[in-house]
Amino acid sequence: RQYKVAVVGATGAVGEVMLAVLEERGFPIGELVALASERSVGTKVAFGNRQLQVQDLASFDPAGVEIALFSAGGAISREYAPRFAAAGAVVIDNSSAFRQDADVPLVVSEVNPEAAKHRPRGIIANPNCSTMQLLVALAPIHRKAGIERINVATYQSVSGTGRKALEELGRQTAGLLNFQTVDPEVYPVQIAFNVIPHGGDFTDNGYTTEEMKLVDETRKILGDDTIRVNATVVRVPVFYGHSEAVNIETRDKLTAAEARQLLQSAPGVEVVDEPVDGGYPTPVTHASGHDPVYVGRIRDDLSHERGLNLWVVSDNIRKGAALNAVQIAELVAGEG
């Protein structure tokens, strides 16, 4: 059985990789439609060695589309995802628009795949990139020893902000190396050669939306409202790949050696953990362009009996967005 598939936001940083991952994994596609804004009509996007004409989302008729992958921002999802679902498509939405709705499942394919089956609105939400990689690494530990508290600081790449942010980091870096002054446009302050403790928008409690996603999405995906999550989100001048310094407190004691062994056989995880030069994952040496969630620097917390430290790195556009969306599509297709 082959499916009619639409990618909404096909010209974007995530959309481009959605197309690449659909092709790489041989998703059973009968017909593929690439959709973006009116601005992109007339341009083409790559699908394997084929070129697809980009079509205008606003004037596209969704009748007949069976699976739609959305990554064009929350406003576009809010407007168009229900229309695609009403026309019969299963929508897999990468925006934050529906993630906290009780009747929309929020799915990490390695963690709670069964949740994808119950989708009364025809919409399945794809989690935030930072939550995604965090939970691929932590779910096996949670199942084994019960995580009571997560303390995480992120080191997030600019690709998570979209294509314009990738261009801004390149432009500022080149400009500064040529002794030019640079003006921030996408980020509120200079990102090149800097770190910015700000992701998304500020909320009333002083945290940012990106920080609150780590709190709320973790609880929803693990199905446990008692897990305490403390998050600080930081943007760093890296193109692809988010890193996270993670400290957890478990209910039952789990040693670093036990955690390492557990993670070595965990789905979607690759342990890179040798206490030698380069014996740890980084965005450039491991994650960028690759599928796994890499975990290293696994250590017993010297300050807490049931504490553990981990360093978690993954390609935010792949596992953090496009790959997980395609894995959800595979779950849907696998239902028969």
Ligand code: A2P
């Ligand atoms: P377009 O290239 O035509 O603007 P990114 O996250 O990398 O910035 O990508 C955002 C994606 O969302 C792009 O594919 C972009 O298409 C798409 N998009 C943005 N606004 C709209 C819109 N009004 N209608 C359809 N697609 C949109």
